[in-house]
Amino acid sequence: MAILAHDIELSSLMQQVVQMHEDGYRFLTITVDELDEDTVELIYHFDKDLRLRNLRLITPKDEKIPSISPIYTAAFLAENEAEDLFKVHFEGLKIDYKSTLYYDGYDDEHVLKMPYCRISTTSSLDGAPKVSTQTKENKEETAQ
Amino acid sequence: MTTIIPFGPQHPVLPEPIHFKLTIEDERVIEALPAIGYVHRGLEALVNIKDFKQMTQVVERVCGICSAMHGMCYCMGIEDLMGIEVPKKAKYLRTIWTELHRLHSHLLWFGLYADSFGFESLFMQFWRIRERVMDINEATAGSRVIISVNAIGGVTRDISDEHKNWILSTLKDIKAELTDLGKVILQDYTVKKRTVGVGVLTEAEAYELGAAGPMARGSGVAIDIRQLKYGAFEDLDFAPCVEYGGDCYSRAKVRYREMLQSIDVVREAIEKIPKSGELAAKVTGFPKGEVITRIEQPRGECVYYIRSDGTKFLNRCRIRTPSFANIPAVTSILKGARLADVPVIILSMDPCISCTER
Numbered sequence: 001m002a003i004l005a006h007d008i009e010l011s012s013l014m015q016q017v018v019q020m021h022e023d024g025y026r027f028l029t030i031t032v033d034e035l036d037e038d039t040v041e042l043i044y045h046f047d048k049d050l051r052l053r054n055l056r057l058i059t060p061k062d063e064k065i066p067s068i069s070p071i072y073t074a075a076f077l078a079e080n081e082a083e084d085l086f087k088v089h090f091e092g093l094k095i096d097y098k099s100t101l102y103y104d105g106y107d108d109e110h111v112l113k114m115p116y117c118r119i120s121t122t123s124s125l126d127g128a129p130k131v132s133t134q135t136k137e138n139k140e141e142t143a144q
Numbered sequence: 145m146t147t148i149i150p151f152g153p154q155h156p157v158l159p160e161p162i163h164f165k166l167t168i169e170d171e172r173v174i175e176a177l178p179a180i181g182y183v184h185r186g187l188e189a190l191v192n193i194k195d196f197k198q199m200t201q202v203v204e205r206v207c208g209i210c211s212a213m214h215g216m217c218y219c220m221g222i223e224d225l226m227g228i229e230v231p232k233k234a235k236y237l238r239t240i241w242t243e244l245h246r247l248h249s250h251l252l253w254f255g256l257y258a259d260s261f262g263f264e265s266l267f268m269q270f271w272r273i274r275e276r277v278m279d280i281n282e283a284t285a286g287s288r289v290i291i292s293v294n295a296i297g298g299v300t301r302d303i304s305d306e307h308k309n310w311i312l313s314t315l316k317d318i319k320a321e322l323t324d325l326g327k328v329i330l331q332d333y334t335v336k337k338r339t340v341g342v343g344v345l346t347e348a349e350a351y352e353l354g355a356a357g358p359m360a361r362g363s364g365v366a367i368d369i370r371q372l373k374y375g376a377f378e379d380l381d382f383a384p385c386v387e388y389g390g391d392c393y394s395r396a397k398v399r400y401r402e403m404l405q406s407i408d409v410v411r412e413a414i415e416k417i418p419k420s421g422e423l424a425a426k427v428t429g430f431p432k433g434e435v436i437t438r439i440e441q442p443r444g445e446c447v448y449y450i451r452s453d454g455t456k457f458l459n460r461c462r463i464r465t466p467s468f469a470n471i472p473a474v475t476s477i478l479k480g481a482r483l484a485d486v487p488v489i490i491l492s493m494d495p496c497i498s499c500t501e502r
Contacts, residue, residue, distance in 0.1 A: 003434050003449075028354065028445075028447055029462075029468075029469070031449045033451070050367070050369070050372055073352070073472055074352075074472040076472065077178075077471055084181075101180065102181030
């Protein structure tokens with residue numbers, strides 16, 4: 001069982017989205033999934049009169065994807081989220097958080113600064129991220 | 145002179161953390177930039193370590209206000225993938241609990257809404273009524289908030305005849321009390337002064353910015369996923385509540401009408417629920433394929449995308465919550481607003497940061 005989705009190429013993405021907009025579809029969201037280490041799949045979901053239409057785009061992870069936020073402003077949040085969580089890159093975002101939507105920012109050691117603690121992220125051998133938290137207090141203890 | 149005001153993340157009119165960077169000129173907001181991510185939990189990523197049955201409990205914890213709706217939407221998706229026919233009685237029970245969730249969610253919102261413009265006695269009145277709905281949750285499902293009644297294939301509990309009668313009499317009392325409070329929240333001079341014409345979102349903007357739920361219906365966009373007749377709605381009377389003002393007052397009016405509508409839906413469902421029958425269908429095997437399910441939560445349309453390759457663990461479970469969808473719209477209407485109206489405008493969206501930070 002599969003959802004009804006039109007397979008599209010990266011080069012025709014904007015043309016298809018413009019067509020959706022002209023046909024009166026409203027933007028719902030973007031589902032991103034990692035198919036393998038180098039490939040991602042993006043499904044753009046649209047709705048009109050409670051009928052769904054989906055566009056499926058499969059592209060290399062390091063390829064820059066044109067942002068659809070100039071056409072559908074609402075897409076800026078979903079695209080920024082995809083940048084943060086899947087490390088895909090969008091070009092021409094209307095509001096670009098530069099991969100800081102979910103985090104205050106990275107420093108050189110990949111430490112995320114949160115209001116209450118600092119979270120360091122390292123990669124294990126099997127590629128799964130390991131997360132350790134460090135509060136201000138225990139950071140001082142570690143330093144001593 | 146231009147000033148930047150950080151609105152939130154510490155208790156910005158509601159106890160959940162969201163931040164708006166407001167650029168103001170004199171008293172007017174000229175730009176608003178939202179920031180989320182203070183409590184992001186990564187629940188979608190749990191598909192790697194929780195199997196498809198355990199994920200029912202995970203998705204219920206996306207939100208503490210509409211937990212039953214997340215559970216129902218997820219189960220509907222898995223049932224669709226596995227070709228499971230849910231018993232009619234289970235569909236009715238799910239609908240009763242989810243509409244009770246809508247009722248208590250809107251009551252909670254009305255309390256916070258009244259509090260946002262300083263009407264504290266009204267806040268207490270709404271929350272007092274809400275407790276009666278929470279009592280129904282506790283008596284029928286065993287807990288007040290995360291009620292865990294949904295399971296793949298149906299529900300885990302039944303509602304006894306004694307409880308059904310008690311629910312009907314309680315809802316009758318609640319409706320009478322809401323009718324009294326409606327005169328205040330919808331007709332009071334001070335309330336109208338703070339909400340009519342404030343934070344106007346036009347119908348075209350609501351559609352264009354992907355607004356969901358009362359945020360869209362308050363602007364005249366008649367979208368309600370219950371029109372798709374999921375659950376027991378295939379047998380029940382339903383038409384979406386729509387208002388056309390586009391302001392905070394219209395959004396409140398939509399929610400007020402929806403509370404009364406939910407009471408009617410629960411009453412009709414209790415009258416029509418099959419007297420006997422299975423609570424859940426048997427589940428064998430694993431889900432395979434991909435599916436999109438949608439459900440109307442108190443804050444609007446929730447979308448689940450689920451993909452599985454026929455093993456115990458899902459490949460992907462994407463959750464698009466209505467609060468996430470409403471952020472672009474609220475950011476848009478903040479532009480041009482008076483600084484004093486910002487709390488009311490943000491609250492009129494009914495922001496659920498727990499949902500947003502799934």
